[in-house]
Amino acid sequence: MAQRAVAVIPALIVAGLVIGPVMAVIWRAGGLGALGAAEYSALWFTIWQAAVSAAISVLLAVPVARALSRRRFPGRGVLIALLGAPFILPTIVAVLGLLAVFGGNGLVNTLTGALGLPRMDIYGYHGVILAHVFFNLPLATRLILQGWLAIPAERFRLAASLDAPIGRVLERPMLARIAPGAFAVIFVICLTSFAVALTLGGGPKATTVELAIYQAFKFDFDLGKAATLALVQLALGIAAALVLLVLSPPGGFGTGLDRVIGRWGGQSRGARIMDAGWIALAALFLLTPLAMIVLAGLPGIVSLPSEVWSAALRSLWVALGATALTLALALPLATKLGELAGILGVAVSGLVLGTGLFLIVQPFVRPAEAALPVTLMVNALMALPFALRILRPELEATRADYGRLAQTLGISGWALWRIVLLPRLRRPLGFAAGLTAALSMGDLGVIALFADGEHATLPLQVYRLMGSYRMEAAQGAALLLLAMSLGLFWAMDRGGRANA
């Protein structure tokens, strides 16, 4: 019971931090606005592309995660860390990287052109899906890989000694537990997509709800409509979260001796070739655009203006602060109710959240003074659902496995966390911290209303450089951003990779 109380307070805080600002916008607008035909078609497109993107990401992630879970090869740790990179890139950088591969002048078309094959046109619905899979396949892979790694080595040995089908007794139950959650969280991320969908969608047929919000806010100053659209987005996110809670059965595989897995099964020649193929394909798909970003950024990075470095330092502090805050919220919130509250953070429109916070803060503090704390808080809120998705399955499994033993021994409260839970959560904690830090390095968030000239973060500097024609310097700064995001992710995730 005490555990539930511990979860209720942060859940209320998180819900309040998301719903409060939306309410503030509605209050300022004096009510909700009506939606027209254009908004409804944007709504359908948004739902459709999010569902397709999430489904494809999860389906492709299953064979990749299985291959990574049962193969050992040199550089595997580095590969797993690098595969996470697309998810943490600022969208504009990632889009330019993708276009360097799949665009009109990209590698693929250069290759098909040389071979006399038809050109590939990336722009269209398939471009939107491709980009969203590029962003989210890494997240899905990591979430599912965690599931595989959480099956104790002894279960595989037992299954092998009984000659039981591993797929049916171990892997499918694990997937049934992990995959719906991965689908739901990716679906919700794709709901708020805006610039990616528009750029790669090729035009107004790829209009998302977030673009409609932006238009209502920036040109029409129609806060009522913006708030209505934000509520619709929130409702969709909550619906997805509820489905996730209904669909994902509880339970785990019981305890093991924490030995590094010696795997039985999947050792046939065919399985080996197939796994190698999946890993190679995923690496090619995810890493080639990254390599193009690195190549494009190298000329600019040597002569970066000093303002970029000071912005980089500022972003670093924001990222570290956001990570601490996210973990502090995520540990008590790693329950069903907590995850429902947590998903609000990514389901809400960043623009409406920022506007609402601005309305709330502005009577008391000069907005520019609050710029960095607000950015930090919003980044923490946005990363929270991912941290929860990573932590909750393992925390619940650990409680189920060790809770009774701990109770018998009279271990409770802080001691329970220190002796039993935290050590067993090292891997998901490292992953969650790395993801949060990297996400908040790259996130432009809601700073638009709060910023003044002096508090620019690194992603904002990338946009500023692009906005003043300095494309080469912008690509250099983007490379710095990529390196810092990956560096943070790498450093924090090391715990997670220790026995991966």
Next chain:
Amino acid sequence: MMGRSLVAGLLLSVSAQMVAAETPVLTVYAPDYFASEWGPGPGIEAAFEARCGCDLQYKTGELLPRILLEGERTEADVAIGFNTDITKKARDSGMFAPHGLDTSALTLPVDWNDDVFLPFNYGHTAFIYDNTKVENPPESFDALLNAPDDLRLVIQDPRSSISGLALVLWVQAVYGDKAEEVWTKLAPKIVTVTKGWSESYGLFTDGEADMVLSYTTSPAYHIVAEEDLTKSAAIFPEGHYFMVELAAKLAGTDNPELADQFMAFILTEEFQSMIPTSNWSLPAALPKEKWPEQFQQLPLPEKVLFYTEDEAAALRDTAIAAWRNALSQ
């Protein structure tokens, strides 16, 4: 933790205000690009501070939404960087005061006698191309419409970008009721539509498109800053849409003298001569012979198309609908 940093921020701001009590502060709201290290803001700040004995501080971000949200509480004394397409909303808010300046020194290609919004730079929409790659650049808007469909264009979304909005008004101004047909002809050539200008221009410099919707002055950046002569603007005899940026004084400013002084400063030669090579656009009040050499030599349209804010507000929804219908096919 949050509370503590907010309180710390509050204390910092209080102490900053105490120090600043000796030097008056002029708060200028500006778009992000303007006040960034690579925009015209820093140079203008230094020049103005040398005259006024004050501290000019920029606050950046979405200009009009922020001022409207803040209402009476706004800290802004002056706002700089409006476009005509949103000045109607700004004017109707009643938050801006007449500048009281003599605007006869303006050198704009259109008549300007607005007593509230003061122009400080201008340009025109134009399609920019790489003259070493595009062999037969279209020489008129009609030629662009009839160009082969493998001419790849990238444009901005009129629902999220000022230049994108200027483009649909441009088409409206040239073709009127035929706008939707025009967009249907352009649709196969449009590779994609981006949220803002930066994304489009990035796609163009990366070779994703042959022509990008930008400004007549864009080649000047490449010529002056990079000594790169390969970028040109296609000039159309049908005319180009006029884009002007404006400044205005807040009615509720608590520094009216400083704000007036800044508004007057905008029309000075010192301010105006900083515009070309920091804002990469044309100065609003400087005769052509005083422009930098490279700007004087830029090909500029003879015919300039422009809708007043009332006309633009009335046409906007029609123009965007024509665009959306044709491009959604």
